[in-house]
Amino acid sequence: MPVVLDPDAAAVYKAFQEAGRPAYETLTAPEARAYYAQARFATNPEPPELARVAPLAIPAPHGVIPARIYVPKDPRRQNGLSPALVFFHGGGWVIGDLDSHDVVCRQLAVEAALIVISVDYRLAPEHKFPAATEDAIAATKWVAANARELGIDAARLSIGGDSAGGNLTAVVALAARDCNGPAIAGQVLIYPATDFAMTHRSHSEPETSVLLTHSVIRWFRDHYLGAAADIHDWRASPARAENLAGLPPAYVLTAGADPLRDEGDEFAARLKQAGVPVTYKHFPGQFHGFFTMGKLLPQANIAVSEIGAWLKGLG
Secondary structure, three states, rough: OOOOOOOOHHHHHHHHHHHOOOOOOOOOHHHHHHHHHHHHHHHOOOOOOOOOEEEEEEEOOOEEEEEEEOOOOOOOOEEEEEEEEEEOOOOOOOOOOOOOOOHHHHHHHHHHHHHHEEOOOOOOOOOOHHHHHHHHHHHHHHHHHOHHOOOOOEEEEEEEOOHHHHHHHHHHHHHHOOOOOOOOOOOOEEEEOOOOOOHHHHOOOHHHOOOOOOOOOOHHHHHHHHHHHHOOOOOOOOOOOOOOOOOEEEEEEEEEOOOOOEEEEEEEEHHHHOOOOEEEEEEEEEEOOOOHOOOHHHHHHHHHHHHHHHHOOOO
């Protein structure tokens, strides 16, 4: 598929190239995390003011899952309780944390007028698959079980994330459907990774190897998965789930210059075929990762605003 970057996306890509940043796959995981953390200062927009931002400690079998709660100034309260979004950050299951996606969580809280809970799941290679999946499921269950104490309406609990976080979102939705809840009102899949087979055409097109390159995806995969057989596990590759019926309404976003483009598109189509209400939005001139770059890319802020409106539409 021919891909032409939007002028602002092309300028950002050129700036990244000229900066001479080392490719993640040439670094150790801690080094890559440090580079990724530093980049946010140049790309994230100004954080909107909220009524409250505070740390949370979610109990888990291995100890504690760090998290952060975002409460906007004007949440959509009913009987004193607000809808909420449990958010899983991107970063290939290797990089990223609460701070890397702090601004976008603040934006979503404001745009959707709801509470956001951002989850700092365990990262690879220190904690390989299915550690991140287990944390995402456990955190969602905990939020639902403690919803009232958090000021949340458990009947209006949604989940979402970008890239690896989109993958975890899809997995949590499947697990909630098949393992007695919790009830999920909606799922936001922002350029999600859905199939570790990586055989879709967009995984080999030169035009999609932008920032998230074909080689760095393999680096992420090799850090995250413990064995080749993990590729076929639906908890790693939610596209391997045979039945997608009965899942919550989905908002699926894809980008043109993205190796994950085709698997996101296919997953949206399969959801729709299974009878799941789907809102699909494609940004043909943007690259993978643009969603958090609202300081430089206006399309990122448009995406946040549209997702916020969709979440409001859930009730």
